[in-house]
Amino acid sequence: MLAFIARRLMQSVIVMLVVAFIAFLVFRYVGDPLANLLSQDATMADYEEARERLGLNQPFYVQFYHFVVNALQGQFGVSYRLQQPVSQLILERLPATIELAVASSIIALVFGVFLGVYTALKQRAFSTGVIMTLSLIGVSLPTFLIGIGLIYVFAVELKWLPSFGRGEVIQIGWWRTGLLTQSGLRSLILPAITLSLFQLTLIMRLVRAEMMEVLRTDYIRFARARGLSSRAINFGHALKNTMVPVITITGLQLGSVIAFAIITETVFQWPGVGSLFVNSVAAVDVPVMAAYLVFVALVFVIINLIVDILYFIVDPRLRDGAKSGR
C-alpha cells in the first residue's frame, strides 16, 4: 500500500514538473516581461540592469530552477494588470472558488449518482425517458446560458435570489466565508446550481452506463440464479462494481469543477480565481495565467491521488497486484 502510494506520488511530481515547465515557458516567453515592469521611457541601461536583477540573462535551466523554487514557496511574481503579488491575488479569491466548487460538487455527486442508479434500474420507466432527455438538453445547454436563464427567472422576474456577487462575508483568519450569513448562502444557490448541472448530467450518464454494463455481467446473472433478492443484487453486488470505474471519472470530473468555475464566476461576477483568470487572459497578464495553471494542476494531482487510494480500498484485485510488486 505504501509502495503504491509512493509510486503514485512520484508520478504526481512528474506531472507537476511538466505543468510547471509549461507554465514557465508561458511565463518566460509570452510577451516581454520587462516591458510590463519598466516605464515607457526606460533606457537600455535600465533594461540591462533589470535583466540582470531578474536573472533573465542566466541559462535556461537555472531560470527554470528558480521558477520551480519560487513556485514551491508560492512566489509567481507580480501581476502586470493589478500590480499585486500573484500569490496574494489567488489566495484572496481562493475561498470564494472553493466554496462554490464544493457546494456544486456535492449537488452533482448526490443527484448524479442517485439519478444514474435510478435510471439504470428502471430502464423502461417513463420517468427514465424524461430524465435522459432532460440530461441531453443539459449537456447541450452552455453553462453561461443556464446561468443567464437562472438569473432571469429567479433574480430578474421572481426577485427571490441575488443575481451577482457573494453577499455578506465573514472573515475567519485569512479565509473569507460566505457560508455563515444568510445573504452569503442565498448568493451561493444560483451559481452552485449553474456550476453543478453539467457535471451532474455527466456523472448521471456515466453511472447509468456503468451500472447497465454491470447488470449484464455473468456474476449478476449468477447472483439472480442463486435467488438473491433484487435489493441485494442491485445495491450489494451491482452498485459496488459500478463504483470502481465511476470513482475515477467522477473524481476527475469534480477536479475540473474548480477550473470549470471560470464561466460561472464570470456570469455571476463571483469574486473567485476563475474570473481572475479570464480577466488575465483577456489582458495577457502572464504571471497570473502561469500561476493559475500550476494551481489547477495541483488540484488535479491531489484529487487523482485521493481517487487512486479509494480505488485501492474498493478493488481487492488491485491490492494483490500491489503486493506482488507490480
Add this chain to the structure above:
Amino acid sequence: MTDLPQSPPKTSRWKTFLRSDIVWSYRRSPVTVVASIVAFLLIFMAVFAPLLAPYNPFNPATLNLMDGFTPPNSSSMGGRYFTLGTDSQGRDVLSTIMYGSRVSLFVGAMATLFAMVMGVGLGLVAGYVGGLWDAVIMRVADVQLSFPAILIALLIFGVARGIIPPNQQEGAAIWVLIIAIGLANWAQFARTVRGATMVERQKDYVAAARILGVNPFIILLRHVLPNVVGPVLVIGTIGLALAIIEEATLSYLGVGVPPTQPSLGTLIRIGQQFLFSGEWWILLFPAITLVLLALSVNLLGDWLRDALNPKLR
C-alpha cells in the same frame, strides 16, 4: 446442413441498406428524425446565410440607428419590417443569427476536424505501436482530459495573444480559436481510437496481414482505421456539439471571435446587456438557435452511439 453455400437473396444494395440496423433504429426514433431535420435546416441556413438573410447586418451603409431596438414581428421607426426585431444598432436579429451560426458552425466544424485528425492519428500510433510512444501520448492525453477543454482553450488563446503581434490579431483570431478548441479536444479522440486500435490489433486479420509482411502503415490505414470509424463518428458528432458550445463560451467570455464577425456566443454576450432593460429578443433568439444547434447535433450523436452499439440499447 447449415454450412452449404446458400444462394444469396437477390436484393439491391439500396434495399440492404434500408434494412440495416442503422436505418431501422433511425426510423424507429422520431426524436432522431426531428433532430436531423432541425440540424439540417440550421446548417442550411448558416451555409447559405448571404443568400437567405433578409439584410446584411455588417454593411454599415444599410444600417440605420433609427431601426434600433425594434421588437420582433414589427416595423421600425425607419419603416422597415423585422421578423425577430433589431439590436441597439438597428441590425436585423434574424440576419445576425444566420451569419452568427455560420461563424459558430465554421469554427466548430474546423476545430472538430482538427481535433479528429490529430486525435485519430496519435490514437492509431499509440494503440498500434504501443510501448513508450503509447505511454507518452496517453499520459499527455490523460492529464489534458482532466482539465476542462475551456481552460485549455483559454490558455492557448492567451498564449497566442501574447505571441501574435497586435495588428495581426484580428485576422488570426478565428484560426487561433479553431486551433485552441481543436487542441483542447483531441485527447478524447486519441483515447477512444487507441482503445479500439488495441482491440483490433489483437485480432487475427491483422496477424494475417503481418504474416504476409504488409507494411505496418498500410495495415493501420487499410485494416485498422476502417474498423475504428464507428466510435470516431460518434465522438466526432458529440465533439461538434461540444466545440460549438466551447466557441460560444469563449466568445461569451469575450476572448473568442472578433466583434466584426460575431458568432452566436458574441450575440448572446451583447444581448445579455439588454436583458434587464426589457429588450429580451436580442438575447433570446440567438440563445435558442445555439441550444437547438447543440441539442440536435447531440441527439444525432446519441442515436449514432446506440445504433452502432446495439448491445447498449
Add this chain to the structure above:
Amino acid sequence: MTTPVLSIRDLVVDFPFHDEVFRAVNGVSFDIMPGEVVGVVGESGAGKSMTGSAVIGLIERPGRISSGEIRLKGERIDNLSEPEKAKLRGKRIGMVFQDPLTSLNPLYTVGRQLVETIRAHLPLNEAEARQKAIDLLTEAGIPKAAERIDSYPHQFSGGMRQRVVIALAIAAEPELIIADEPTSALDVSVQAQIIKVLKKLCTNHGAAVMLITHDMGVIAQTADRLVVMHHGKVVETGTVGDIIRRPREPYTVKLIDSIPTIERKEGQIAAATPANDDSAYVQVKNLVRDFELGRGSFTKLIPGKVEMFRAVSDVSFSIPKGQTFGLVGESGSGKSTCAKMIVGLVRPSSGHITVDGHDIWAGGAGHKERRKRVQMIFQDPYASLNPRWRVKDIIAEPMRTLGLARNKTEVEHRVAELLNKVRLDPSVMRKFPHEFSGGQRQRIAIARALSSQPEFIVCDEPTSALDVSVQAQVLDLMSELQSEFGLTYLLISHNLAVVRQMSTSVGVLHNGVLVERGPTDAIFDSPQADYTRMLLDAVPDISKVA
C-alpha cells in the same frame, strides 16, 4: 409412478427482433426424474441454453415464453410472478454457468457470496452459514477450505472457481441443478475433475441435473439420458448408450458420425514414414521464448532486475513435406507462442526455424522465403477476417501483397478458383464476412491462406470455434487440400481427437516443454510421459460411453 422433478411440455420461447420474431425454442418437451442426470446436447443455436434459462426464469429481454408449460415436482412454474420465481431460484433450482472467471463477483470474498446465498434460503445464523459454506467448499474439493473461504475469486484458478460456483449452486439443497456448459471454458485435465465434482455433489445432495453442452464426450461420461436438440426442437431422446451406439434420427446419426474420437478409426492416415530429421521440410530447433513480466513502459526505462517468464522452452521437432504434425497442449502450454514464432509474428529468444532450408528469422532472404511459403489459419473465424473488406479483397490480399497476380481480371479469376476449391460459390466474392456462417468463414480463411500458394500452413485451433458437424467438414476439406497441393501442416489443438484424426506425428507440449513426440499411433496407444497419459485419461470421449 414418481412425479418427475422437471417436466417441460411444448415449450416455445420467442425473441422479437426488429419487426420479426425469432423462435429460439420451438415446442420442446422432456422430463427429468429425481436423481437423474439428463444431458441436453446440440450445436450452437439449437435452443438448449434458452431452454435452461426458461426453466430458471432468466430469459433476457425481449425474449419470452410464448406457450407451453414447465412443471417442477408437478407444480407449474412458468407462469409465476417474478418474486415467486426469484424464490425458486437457488432454493429449488440451482444453476452453474459456463465461465467460472466471470461467474463470481470480483469484489466480494468467496465466503461472503456463499454465506449470503445460504442465508437467503436457509434459516441459519451467520456462524452456521459460514460452517456450512466451509463444508460445501471442502466437499467440492477445495483444499484448506477454512482458510481459503476469505479469499477473493481472483485468488483461485479457473478450475477452483468452478468448484466454488458448483458449491454455490448446491448451497441451498435444490432439487434440480441446471449446468450450462459447465466445463467448456476449462482445460481437458480440469474438465474431468469438475464433471466428477458436479456429479458427486448432486448425488450426495439428491439433486437431478440438466446438463447442457455441445460436447458429446462430456455427456457420454456423465449423463444417464440424452435429449438431442436441433433448431429449437427435440430431435431424439433416449439413454446415452442407445443414442451414441444406435442413433435413429438422420440428424443424430450425422452428428454422432462427425464427432472425432481418440480411438483409431479404420482407414486412417498411415503412420509417419520415419524421416531423416535433417532433411525434413520444416525444422524447429531448440526454440525458446521468454517474456518479461508486467512492467510499465516508463519503469522499463529504469534498468534493474527483470522477471522473466519462459513461455516456450527448448522445443524441437520437424515435419516432412506433405505431412501433418499435431502439436497438443492445454491453455498456457505455449503452443500458440510456438505458432506465432513459426509464422514470423513473435521473434524467438533463441533457436532456429527453417522452412525448406531457409532460416526464416535470419532476415533478408529468409524473411522473403517465409512470406512466400508459410501461411496460417486462425482459430476464430469471426476475428480473422476484416469485417470491412469484401471476400474478394480478403482472399486477394496475399497475392496482391506478394505480387502474384498481374491485373484485376487475373485476381478475380484466381479468387473464383480458390472459392471453388474451398467449396464456396464464386459469386460470394462481393459479400462481406458477416453474411457468412462460422464454417463458411473458416473456408474463406482457408482460401486466403492458399492465395499466396504456400507450401506450409500453420493451423492454430482451426476448428475449435466451430460446431462438430461443421468441424468435420472443415477437417475433410483440409485433408483434401493437403493431398491436392502437397501441403505441409502444423496442426495446433487442444482437442486430442482432432489431432489423432489428422496428424501423422504428434508432439505434446506442457508448460512450454515438449514432453513427448513421435508417430501419432505410438503416442496415443502407448504414451510414455505421465502428462500425456493423464491427458488421454482425462479426455471425455464418446468411445468411453458407459
